Amino acid sequence: xxxxxxxxxxxxxxxxxxxxxxxxxxxxxxxxxxxxxxxxxxxxxxxxxxxxxxxxxxxxxxxxxxxxxxxxxxxxxxxxxxxxxxxxxxxxxxxxxxxxxxxxxxxxxxxxxxxxxxxxxxxxxxxxxxxxxxxxxxxxxxxxxxxxxxxxxxxxxxxxxxxxxxxxxxxxxxxxxxxxxxxxxxxxxxxxxxxxxxxxxxxxxxxxxxxxxxxxxxxxxxxxxxxxxxxxxxxxxxxxxxxxxxxxxxxxxxxxxxxxxxxxxxxxxxxxxxxxxxxxxxxxxxxxxxxxxxxxxxxxxxxxxxxxxxxxxxxxxxxxxxxxxxxxxxxxxxxxxxxxxxxxxxxxxxxxxxxxxxxxxxxxxxxxxxxxxxxxxxxxxxxxxxxxxxxxxxxxxxxxxxxxxxxxxxxxxxxxxxxxxxxxxxxxxxxxxxxxxxxxxxxxxxxxxxxxxxxxxxxxxxxxxxxxxxxxxxxxxxxxxxxxxxxxxxxxxxxxxxxxx
Amino acid sequence: xxxxxxxxxxxxxxxxxxxxxxxxxxxxxxxxxxxxxxxxxxxxxxxxxxxxxxxxxxxxxxxxxxxxxxxxxxxxxxxxxxxxxxxxxxxxxxxxxxxxxxxxxxxxxxxxxxxxxxxxxxxxxxxxxxxxxxxxxxxxxxxxxxxxxxxxxxxxxxxxxxxxxxxxxxxxxxxxxxxxxxxxxxxxxxxxxxxxxxxxxxxxxxxxxxxxxxxxxxxxxxxxxxxxxxxxxxxxxxxxxxxxxxxxxxxxxxxxxxxxxxxxxxxxxxxxxxxxxxxxxxxxxxxxxxxxxxxxxxxxxxxxxxxxxxxxxxxxxxxxxxxxxxxxxxxxxxxxxxxxxxxxxxxxxxxxxxxxxxxxxxxxxxxxxxxxxxxxxxxxxxxxxxxxxxxxxxxxxxxxxxxxxxxxxxxxxxxxxxxxxxxxxxxxxxxxxxxxxxxxxxxxxxx
Numbered sequence: 001x002x003x004x005x006x007x008x009x010x011x012x013x014x015x016x017x018x019x020x021x022x023x024x025x026x027x028x029x030x031x032x033x034x035x036x037x038x039x040x041x042x043x044x045x046x047x048x049x050x051x052x053x054x055x056x057x058x059x060x061x062x063x064x065x066x067x068x069x070x071x072x073x074x075x076x077x078x079x080x081x082x083x084x085x086x087x088x089x090x091x092x093x094x095x096x097x098x099x100x101x102x103x104x105x106x107x108x109x110x111x112x113x114x115x116x117x118x119x120x121x122x123x124x125x126x127x128x129x130x131x132x133x134x135x136x137x138x139x140x141x142x143x144x145x146x147x148x149x150x151x152x153x154x155x156x157x158x159x160x161x162x163x164x165x166x167x168x169x170x171x172x173x174x175x176x177x178x179x180x181x182x183x184x185x186x187x188x189x190x191x192x193x194x195x196x197x198x199x200x201x202x203x204x205x206x207x208x209x210x211x212x213x214x215x216x217x218x219x220x221x222x223x224x225x226x227x228x229x230x231x232x233x234x235x236x237x238x239x240x241x242x243x244x245x246x247x248x249x250x251x252x253x254x255x256x257x258x259x260x261x262x263x264x265x266x267x268x269x270x271x272x273x274x275x276x277x278x279x280x281x282x283x284x285x286x287x288x289x290x291x292x293x294x295x296x297x298x299x300x301x302x303x304x305x306x307x308x309x310x311x312x313x314x315x316x317x318x319x320x321x322x323x324x325x326x327x328x329x330x331x332x333x334x335x336x337x338x339x340x341x342x343x344x345x346x347x348x349x350x351x352x353x354x355x356x357x358x359x360x361x362x363x364x365x366x367x368x369x370x371x372x373x374x375x376x377x378x379x380x381x382x383x384x385x386x387x388x389x390x391x392x393x394x395x396x397x398x399x400x401x402x403x404x405x406x407x408x409x410x411x412x413x414x415x416x417x418x419x420x421x422x423x424x425x426x427x428x429x430x431x432x433x434x435x436x437x438x439x440x441x442x443x444x445x446x447x448x449x450x451x452x453x454x455x456x457x458x459x460x461x462x463x464x465x466x467x468x469x470x471x472x473x474x475x476x477x478x479x480x481x482x483x484x485x486x487x488x489x490x491x492x493x494x495x496x497x498x499x500x501x
Numbered sequence: 502x503x504x505x506x507x508x509x510x511x512x513x514x515x516x517x518x519x520x521x522x523x524x525x526x527x528x529x530x531x532x533x534x535x536x537x538x539x540x541x542x543x544x545x546x547x548x549x550x551x552x553x554x555x556x557x558x559x560x561x562x563x564x565x566x567x568x569x570x571x572x573x574x575x576x577x578x579x580x581x582x583x584x585x586x587x588x589x590x591x592x593x594x595x596x597x598x599x600x601x602x603x604x605x606x607x608x609x610x611x612x613x614x615x616x617x618x619x620x621x622x623x624x625x626x627x628x629x630x631x632x633x634x635x636x637x638x639x640x641x642x643x644x645x646x647x648x649x650x651x652x653x654x655x656x657x658x659x660x661x662x663x664x665x666x667x668x669x670x671x672x673x674x675x676x677x678x679x680x681x682x683x684x685x686x687x688x689x690x691x692x693x694x695x696x697x698x699x700x701x702x703x704x705x706x707x708x709x710x711x712x713x714x715x716x717x718x719x720x721x722x723x724x725x726x727x728x729x730x731x732x733x734x735x736x737x738x739x740x741x742x743x744x745x746x747x748x749x750x751x752x753x754x755x756x757x758x759x760x761x762x763x764x765x766x767x768x769x770x771x772x773x774x775x776x777x778x779x780x781x782x783x784x785x786x787x788x789x790x791x792x793x794x795x796x797x798x799x800x801x802x803x804x805x806x807x808x809x810x811x812x813x814x815x816x817x818x819x820x821x822x823x824x825x826x827x828x829x830x831x832x833x834x835x836x837x838x839x840x841x842x843x844x845x846x847x848x849x850x851x852x853x854x855x856x857x858x859x860x861x862x863x864x865x866x867x868x869x870x871x872x873x874x875x876x877x878x879x880x881x882x883x884x885x886x887x888x889x890x891x892x893x894x895x896x897x898x899x900x901x902x903x904x905x906x907x908x909x910x911x912x913x914x915x916x917x918x919x920x921x922x923x924x925x926x927x928x929x930x931x932x933x934x935x936x937x938x939x940x941x942x943x944x945x946x947x948x
Contacts, residue, residue: 130823137827192602297937301946317933318631318852320602329937336941349819352827356859362914365937411862411913435826442824 038066038422042077046086046403051093051373052392061091063399066422071395084403089416092373092408093393094141094400095354096380098311099264099291099344102131102143102351103160103171109148110155114188114202115216117180118248120156121145125168131348136162136426138352139402139415142173144344144384146291147181149266152188152203152212154181156252157264159384161400161420177385179262179288180252184209184272185322192320210275217283220253227254262288262385264311268322270298277306289383291344293334294326300337309383310334311342314357315364331375332365342380355402359409372409398422533557534926535570536905536919539579543895544586544872544880554584556901559924564895575926579905582918585875586895587641587902588910590857591812591882592766592792592847595632595645595668596625601852610648610659615727617754619663621645622675622682631851633931636670638855639910639917641902642680642892643668644882646766648687649792650849660724662687664754665766667886669902671922684886685766685790686758690774691720721777728785731755764788764886770814770821772799779807790885792847795821798833801840810843810885815853815860816867828867834877835868845882862911874911900924 041063048059048071060075061068077083101108105126110116125145135143141162147155159176186192189204203209226244233241255261263280267273267290280287289309290296294317296303296310303310312334317326327333334341343358345351358375361367367375381391389398399422406413418426534556541549543564555563555571562571570576599606608624625645635643648662665685672678695713697706734752737743757763769778770793779800782789791797792812797804804811813834820829837844846861848854857878865874876893883893891900901924907916920927 131819134819134827186602297940298943299946300940301943305946315855316852317634318600321600324600324630325936327933327936329933329941333937333941349817353817353863356863356913359913363916406866409914411859411911412866414866431827438824 038063040064040078040081041084041399041419041422041424042075042081043084043086043091043401043403044075044077046089046091047407048393049090049092049373049408050393051370051377052394054370059091061393061399061401063419063422066399068393068395068397068399071393084417086403086416088405090404090406090408090413091393092139092355092402092404093377093391094402094418094420095139095351095376096342096384096386096391097135097140097143097345097351097354097376098289098342098380098383099346100135100143100145100348100351101148101346102135102348103127103129103145103168105129107148108146109150111148111150114151114212115153115249116147116151116155117153117216117250117252118155119147120158121147122156122158122172122178125158125160125171127164127166127168127171131351132162133164133426135345135348135351136164136418137415137428137431139355139404139408139418140351141400141402141418141420142381142384142386142390143351144179144264144380146179146264149181149183149187150190150193151181151183152209153216153253154183156180156261159386162418162425163420164425173384173386173389175386175389177260177262179264180256182213182263182265182276184265184267184276185269186320187266188212206269206272206275209272210279213276213279214282216250216253217257217279217285220250220257221283223247223250224254224257256285257283259286264289264291266291268292268294268326270295273299274302277302277308280306288385289342292346294323294330296339297327297330297333297337298325300334300339303334304338309340309342309379311344311380311383313346314343314360328360328364331361332367335361335367335371336365340379340382341375342383343375344380353411355404355408355413356411359411362409369409532926533562533571533574534577534921534924535574536577536579536584537570539582539584539905541584541895542586542875544876545894545896552584554895554901554903556921556924559901561895561897561899561901561903564897577905577919579919582905582907583909584895585639585904585906585910586879586893587904587920587922588639588857588878589845589882589892590635590640590643590848590854590878591845591885592646592649592849593635593643593854594650594851595635595643595670595854596627596629597621597645597647598650598851599626599629599631609650611663614660614723615751616647616659616663617661617686617731617752617758618750619647620666620682621647621664622666622668622679625666625668625675625678627672627674627678630932631854632670633928634933635851635854636920636922636927637917637929637931637934638858639904639906639915639920640854640857641670641904641920641922643670643854644684644766644847644886646685646687646792648689649768659687659689660691660720661727661755662689664763667888669922671925671927680888680891681886683757683763684888685764686755688724688765688767688778690767690769690778691717691724692771692774693717721781725781725785728755728759728787732759735759758787761786761788764790766790766792766812768792770795772796775800776803779803779809783807793849795830797842798829798836801837801842804837805841810845810881811837812845812847812882812885813837814847814849815856816846816863817856817860831863831867834864834874835870838869838873843881843885845877845885847882858911858915859913862909862913865911878911 043061045058048056062070062075103126105124110119144159146157157179159173160171161173163170188209203212230244265276265287287308289311291311293310293312312330315328317323331341354376358372362372378391381387390400401419403417404413405416416428536554538551541552549566552566553568594609597609611619644665644667646665648659664683665687666682667680667684668678693713695708695710731752735756737746765787767778767789769775790810793814794811797811816830818830834844848857861874861878865871880893883889901921903921904917905919909915917929920929
């Protein structure tokens with residue numbers, strides 16, 4: 001069968017992740033070495049979309065030590081500086097994707113329980129995921145890597161920079177507050193995902209989702225109190241007191257109560273958005289972002305009053321019941337009502353053109369160019385608490401930049417270069433120039449593998465088990481024979497276990 | 502009749518004051534229109550500056566600079582605006598699927614392997630919310646194709662999925678919407694998949710290549726047998742009174758395919774599928790339109806030599822292989838065009854149909870000449886489905902499906918100001934716009 005194109009994309013990522021097919025990937029040829037000192041770079045003669053203070057025509061950006069050192073016209077290149085001639089090109093802050101599932105090794109959902117706060121996406125970062133490179137080639141420099149939405153309270157989350165070619169330990173955004181994924185509505189109540197005959201899991205209603213969260217925070221509050229009591233008594237010098245038992249499920253929820261961990265809540269309908277705001281008030285925690293929040297436009301005032309952010313899709317709708325009243329005006333309408341809004345991808349392929357998705361809010365709802373740009377730069381930076389470092393082009397900020405050959409608020413802009421920390425992590429020319437060499441290398445490897453297989457066949461001394469294992473090696477057949485095909489994939493990226501949609 | 506002159510501002514004012522929009526479906530009657538002072542992209546020649554399009558009785562009556570405005574025509578002053586043929590989405594499930602995950606609202610794919618007799622037009626819901634939403638992006642006609650997607654398509658794959666219908670995106674009934682009820686016969690070419698998702702177990706399953714290849718060959722043989730049966734049946738049909746003739750509605754539906762009157766719309770993405778499908782149709786002397794075609798670039802020579810037209814999936818997708826170039830899907834359209842292959846774009850979807858122009862624009866950004874990008878969502882699909890005498894360009898005599906826009910209809914920030922289908926001015930209002938206006942006017946919430 002064939003499936004919705006967009007959902008398919010998603011699935012590709014899911015299947016690759018869940019089936020452990022991640023083979024050796026090509027690293028960008030001559031990718032930047034992180035240990036070496038960042039080069040001094042001067043980007044010259046570009047249209048600079050600063051986002052914070054308008055556009056600078058024929059402007060220059062000087063980059064030193066990974067930071068933006070100077071900004072303006074006619075800057076002089078210091079001795080030894082790498083000069084990037086960006087005549088006719090556009091520079092904008094690197095795109096920040098507030099909802100991503102790239103760079104995850106395995107499933108994004110621990111879908112067996114309704115509260116899975118003990119698991120952490122940070123533990124399964126996969127720096128070899130090709131989606132990192134593809135999104136980087138779409139101008140994305142920072143992404144909020146979330147657990148899936150199978151559970152009312154999902155796993156812990158982490159913000160990364162897309163430093164392709166670096167090991168997983170070098171991906172996390174230094175100092176960014178970690179988060180936790182919540183999910184409301186159809187996914188945690190398993191409306192669309194339960195296999196026939198499989199047992200039901202509580203909750204199966206939006207009422208139950210609320211109680212699942214309330215119950216978890218009731219526990220967490222008591223747990224916190226036991227620690228607060230202990231610490232107080234210990235601080236008072238009391239002896240022979242018993243240490244409370246550590247609870248790995250409740251620790252992250254205590255961090256939420258203490259404001260040390262952000263809540264990123266997947267949601268669709270107006271009722272569930274207000275539900276979470278009530279529960280949050282009841283326990284005194286803050287909902288940092290509502291994710292997807294496709295009916296956010298209906299309760300924008302309430303979201304704004306709570307000071308929560310909203311991170312939504314540009315124009316997705318009707319793929320499920322709770323997305324049937326989604327409107328492409330959502331981002332603009334919420335913005336006009338005073339909500340801090342970002343536009344996210346939730347999908348590796350969607351992330352390659354978030355600039356275009358942001359531009360749609362100019363048409364749908366009449367945002368200004370700067371407001372549209374903010375949807376994928378400054379606003380997600382604020383939502384992730386990293387706006388002092390990234391999100392605009394200002395002196396002192398990280399040199400995380402995307403350089404386009406055309407106005408990025410259109411469907412005709414192609415990324416020429418992407419910089420992170422003042423290093424060129426993606427260069428279109430270099431990438432294209434390197435393709436022939438990669439093709440040759442691939443051919444050689446396939447040839448080698450075939451030869452080896454032929455030799456093994458000649459030996460002919462194999463057990464059936466060995467033969468079988470040889471069959472599974474990716475290099476033994478033509479690539480197209482081994483490829484998973486869209487048609488057989490599940491309906492949503494992590495349909496089997498929760499759905500991130 | 503008195504000449505009515507509605508300039509754009511005037512229209513806005515009237516709409517705002519009296520809320521007198523044309524109905525969300527369509528206006529009645531066949532008024533004559535003259536769109537004046539527009540830049541007209543006819544796609545049948547160079548753009549016309551400051552031109553006029555005259556619409557009469559549902560057709561384009563005249564196009565050009567200095568064309569006289571007929572007495573009684575409603576004039577739309579399109580100064581600063583541009584006219585294009587309405588966009589044509591080559592593969593959708595329009596009207597067949599309302600809410601993807603709610604199977605009760607989805608009628609895209611019949612069960613069983615051979616369903617040549619089922620017809621998309623039968624189940625197209627004229628009041629589907631998708632139709633006005635889609636046309637607000639300038640899409641005026643689509644192919645609604647069965648067995649081309651949707652969440653309910655989880656059973657064993659169809660081999661022959663049924664008849665795709667070409668429809669206008671306006672009409673109170675399917676009859677009013679129809680362009681061609683039987684535009685093409687859908688074939689879902691079997692795939693070779695060693696890894697598949699098992700919905701009953703909600704997990705992935707691995708099979709050996711040998712087993713999968715065996716299953717693949719079996720399905721191809723079944724398809725060949727079926728075409729053979731259909732060929733015999735088509736022959737028998739020439740003598741329907743002959744002894745022993747028994748009517749078979751499924752085989753009867755295949756007869757136009759056998760006679761070469763109806764193309765097969767073959768969904769195939771992998772290079773092997775494409776190769777096998779094209780060779781199969783060549784051998785069987787069947788007309789083929791290839792749909793999907795993710796790896797068509799690997800079979801350029803074959804596609805070119807057999808003259809196979811190709812409908813491409815959205816360019817804004819993920820390349821199928823990890824070691825494919827990151828921009829593989831974006832550069833493919835120009836690579837195919839340069840090789841002499843006729844291409845069109847399809848959304849292969851419902852709710853994402855409005856990204857049709859965006860997908861074409863992204864191919865243009867990666868080398869496809871702009872006019873070719875436009876034609877790939879207008880003229881070329883019309884040609885592929887044999888509808889170019891009626892649709893696809895702004896030319897005298899053609900059906901008046903056209904759009905008046907604020908700019909390039911492929912780009913993401915362009916507004917569609919006026920939209921004509923069958924010569925009628927059709928509203929671009931839709932469910933989403935109504936919801937927007939409703940909540941834009943929500944009184945400030947008390948805190």
